[in-house]
Amino acid sequence: MTKLDYKFYSRRNVVQIARNLPGKLLVTNVGGECTSGRIVETEAYGGVTDRASHAYGGRRTARTEVMYAKGGTGYVYLCYGVHHLFNVVTNAKDIPHAILIRAVEPVQGLEMMLQRTGKKQMDYTLTSGPGNLSKALGIDVRHTGIDLTGDTIFIADDGFSVHPGDIVTSSRIGVAYAGKDADLPYRFFLKGNKYVSGRKH
DNA sequence: CGACCGATCGTCT
């Protein structure tokens, strides 16, 4: 089990990194509980030139400031007043690239995930969708700005191998407001995985 | 199955 390091996150091509993440393990140690899930769906957000990005046009606010941190930083924000969405910041400091983790497959800490989400029984909705996976893994806005090479939240390679042909590419979910950038092929997910949210093509 | 809708609040205009 190898924790992904600064070298992995600091690469320039955010789309490439987003394609590399499915199959990796997202691990959280929150409230003394260790939970983890295998990443099955991601979306790249291309910074200042991407209309779908919170940092489009170089927008810099209190909320988006962490997007300008160095690669390997966590960016968590509240969506619709209800959901905490977890992103991985990539590239160098001052280049606001980010990758939204949209779904994971539960691996460790099932009981804790059920408790956190208030679900009675295990089913695919437990960690399908960016809001649901954050809740199950105990991630919330308190974690924005966190160093992903630390021990609280990190991503690891546990040797699980993904064939390139098993990764499906599509446009992103819920970004219709982004004009032509809504069509960019920036979403990646594992073919046939039941935890993938939204369109399966 | 798809379309629609309410929840709920921090953030930006």
Added chain:
DNA sequence: GACGATCGGTCGA
């Protein structure tokens, strides 16, 4: 004062 990188429920076909 409007709105969102969502979710789960309801309603109709």
